[in-house]
Amino acid sequence: MVISAKDGLKLVGISIVCFCAVFVCTFFLNFYLDVLPLESEVGEQSQAIYKAQLATAQMCCGVTGGVLSIIAAFLLAFYIKLYIDGHATTLGTLKALGYSERRLAVNFCIFALAVLIGCTLGFGLGHAFMPYIYEQLAIDGITVNITFRPWLIALLIVAPSARFAALALSVARVAPRRSAIALLRGGAESAKPSKPDVKSKNRPFLTEVAFKTVSANKLLAFFVTFSCFCFAAMVQMGIGMENLISDGTAMGWLILSIGIVLALTSAFMSMTALVRNNGKTIALMKTVGYPLAKRTAAVFLGFAPLAALGFAVGTVYQYVFLTLMVNIVFANVGEVPQYGFDVGALFITLAAFVASYTAIVALYTFKLNRTSVKSIMTET
Amino acid sequence: MIKATSVSKTYNNGKVEALKNVSVDIRNGEFAVILGASGSGKSTLMNMLSGLERPDCGKITVEGTDITELNEKQLTAFRRDNVGFVFQQYYLLPHLSVESNVKLGADIARNKNYMPIIDALGLCDKLRAKPSELSGGEQQRVCIARALAKNPKILFLDEPTGALDEKTGRAVLDCIMREKTRRGFTMIMVTHNRNIGETAQTVIEMNSGEIIDTHAVSRQKSAYEIGW
Ligand SMILES: Nc1ncnc2c1ncn2[C@@H]1O[C@H](COP(=O)(O)OP(=O)(O)O)[C@@H](O)[C@H]1O
Ligand SMILES: [Mg+2]
Numbered sequence: 001m002v003i004s005a006k007d008g009l010k011l012v013g014i015s016i017v018c019f020c021a022v023f024v025c026t027f028f029l030n031f032y033l034d035v036l037p038l039e040s041e042v043g044e045q046s047q048a049i050y051k052a053q054l055a056t057a058q059m060c061c062g063v064t065g066g067v068l069s070i071i072a073a074f075l076l077a078f079y080i081k082l083y084i085d086g087h088a089t090t091l092g093t094l095k096a097l098g099y100s101e102r103r104l105a106v107n108f109c110i111f112a113l114a115v116l117i118g119c120t121l122g123f124g125l126g127h128a129f130m131p132y133i134y135e136q137l138a139i140d141g142i143t144v145n146i147t148f149r150p151w152l153i154a155l156l157i158v159a160p161s162a163r164f165a166a167l168a169l170s171v172a173r174v175a176p177r178r179s180a181i182a183l184l185r186g187g188a189e190s191a192k193p194s195k196p197d198v199k200s201k202n203r204p205f206l207t208e209v210a211f212k213t214v215s216a217n218k219l220l221a222f223f224v225t226f227s228c229f230c231f232a233a234m235v236q237m238g239i240g241m242e243n244l245i246s247d248g249t250a251m252g253w254l255i256l257s258i259g260i261v262l263a264l265t266s267a268f269m270s271m272t273a274l275v276r277n278n279g280k281t282i283a284l285m286k287t288v289g290y291p292l293a294k295r296t297a298a299v300f301l302g303f304a305p306l307a308a309l310g311f312a313v314g315t316v317y318q319y320v321f322l323t324l325m326v327n328i329v330f331a332n333v334g335e336v337p338q339y340g341f342d343v344g345a346l347f348i349t350l351a352a353f354v355a356s357y358t359a360i361v362a363l364y365t366f367k368l369n370r371t372s373v374k375s376i377m378t379e380t
Numbered sequence: 381m382i383k384a385t386s387v388s389k390t391y392n393n394g395k396v397e398a399l400k401n402v403s404v405d406i407r408n409g410e411f412a413v414i415l416g417a418s419g420s421g422k423s424t425l426m427n428m429l430s431g432l433e434r435p436d437c438g439k440i441t442v443e444g445t446d447i448t449e450l451n452e453k454q455l456t457a458f459r460r461d462n463v464g465f466v467f468q469q470y471y472l473l474p475h476l477s478v479e480s481n482v483k484l485g486a487d488i489a490r491n492k493n494y495m496p497i498i499d500a501l502g503l504c505d506k507l508r509a510k511p512s513e514l515s516g517g518e519q520q521r522v523c524i525a526r527a528l529a530k531n532p533k534i535l536f537l538d539e540p541t542g543a544l545d546e547k548t549g550r551a552v553l554d555c556i557m558r559e560k561t562r563r564g565f566t567m568i569m570v571t572h573n574r575n576i577g578e579t580a581q582t583v584i585e586m587n588s589g590e591i592i593d594t595h596a597v598s599r600q601k602s603a604y605e606i607g608w
Contacts, residue, residue: 089471090471090473092471094484095456096432096459096471097465097488098458098463099460099488100456100460180432181427184471
């Protein structure tokens with residue numbers, strides 16, 4: 001085996017995204033299927049809520065599943081490219097030995113392991129949380145019995161894993177189209193001399209460091225943006241939904257909590273990686289005598305615009321999502337509720353966002369500055 | 381038989397002429413050394429002869445097959461079935477054990493019987509070790525074992541002792557020559573060390589992308605007889 005299982009497991013990001021997607025889809029889909037036959041039992045007054053719940057389940061399942069699988073697919077392709085660039089020498093050696101491109105590409109299927117793990121966990125936890133969620137969503141005191149559907153395993157675990165294995169295979173098939181010798185040489189001098197950057201000369205040193213930190217950590221940049229996007233979109237969507245479908249449905253709260261979990265997980269994940277990647281720079285800045293504020297700014301400041309971008313896109317996304325839901329889905333239900341952009345919710349969300357992300361940065365600033373110069377210099 | 385006719389190769393859009401109209405003949409079972417200063421085009425010639433790289437013009441036939449005519453897939457198959465490589469930088473897979481690295485060569489050639497090779501190169505007590513836990517000489521022996529595990533018809537070595545000290549270098553060279561005598565494959569070794577030329581049957585001397593001299597060695601010396 002060329003790629004170790006450990007390499008496959010480094011794709012935690014993909015696992016997390018898949019986990020979220022399957023987690024959401026598992027219970028919304030199961031809920032939808034369990035509730036569908038109960039229409040006659042729901043009382044006249046509760047019909048609207050019932051229909052709204054069905055519609056929301058449908059919509060959440062489709063949109064969350066769709067958006068997250070696209071994100072996961074991009075991540076996977078990105079990781080494979082990263083892997084191939086980072087392992088050019090290995091691939092070159094194998095090609096020199098006579099391993100064919102097809103045979104090498106097959107190895108990349110192991111990357112789908114990350115998908116399998118994420119989906120399995122999502123499915124498992126989705127089921128674990130189901131009783132609680134069902135209770136929250138109950139209408140008219142009707143108990144909805146949870147049905148375990150084995151075919152959902154095929155749909156939510158087996159199919160995505162197989163699809164991603166196929167995706168990995170096809171990406172890997174086209175990516176290393178370089179001769180063995182080019183790969184071998186590329187490995188030896190993989191750190192390409194960076195293009196002379198005229199603009200960088202005019203930037204102050206700290207801006208320069210901040211800029212480099214972001215551009216050297218593209219994957220992290222993505223995750224920071226994604227985290228802020230999730231936070232903005234799902235918290236506002238949760239509040240919005242809670243207002244739309246009043247009458248004590250827990251649907252809004254549910255979405256809100258999923259959003260927060262998703263956002264914080266990716267935030268913590270990217271911060272951990274960021275601190276790990278930059279410990280050395282920071283320790284060095286410390287020895288040279290940069291004050292704490294400047295050291296911290298060098299690492300985190302570059303991500304602030306991305307965080308703002310993620311938040312903005314998330315806000316727009318949830319507005320479009322809810323508008324669509326109100327106009328398309330509820331239209332079929334018959335009773336279209338009033339929906340407009342909720343400025344109050346935006347401010348509440350923004351305040352919560354700033355508070356929690358500042359807290360996270362503060363926590364990691366503490367962690368980052370605890371690393372001593374010596375501990376870093378003595379590690380190989 | 382390996383036969384190159386009027387082979388040329390340039391890099392950087394013709395700015396660097398790495399090989400200029402080079403022709404060589406190497407008999408089956410021969411041990412040839414390509415000798416020359418750094419930058420004289422030795423590695424380039426070796427890469428052409430072994431099907432790692434394509435020449436700009438000229439013909440290279442191996443056992444009558446013109447390998448410059450093969451497409452990428454056929455060329456990979458050609459390397460799989462015919463050649464073994466030993467590089468100065470070893471190029472071992474860092475996360476694999478010694479045994480797995482050798483098996484990598486054996487597997488592609490469908491050779492199940494690779495343990496005797498590991499044994500012959502004195503690596504039996506290092507089977508489970510990772511390359512990072514080995515000395516340079518040991519790593520190079522793993523690389524040789526991996527190449528030999530393919531049962532190659534031709535073994536190409538690019539500065540195999542280039543990164544080793546004298547003592548280790550001699551031991552590795554001795555290993556190579558013992559295996560060559562035992563198995564009788566064709567062997568082409570690139571080196572800048574004139575003394576190593578004395579271990580070969582034929583010395584092909586290069587300078588500035590051209591072959592300036594080819595001569596037979598009157599008495600082949602062992603790895604321990606030559607100067608270093
Ligand atoms: N991929 C390449 N791109 C540009 N120039 C190259 C490349 N490979 C080799 N050269 C040039 O071709 C010449 C011969 O190189 P090489 O065959 O590696 O020499 P040797 O192995 O004898 O030291 C050198 O001038 C080298 O700089
Ligand atoms: Mg060379």
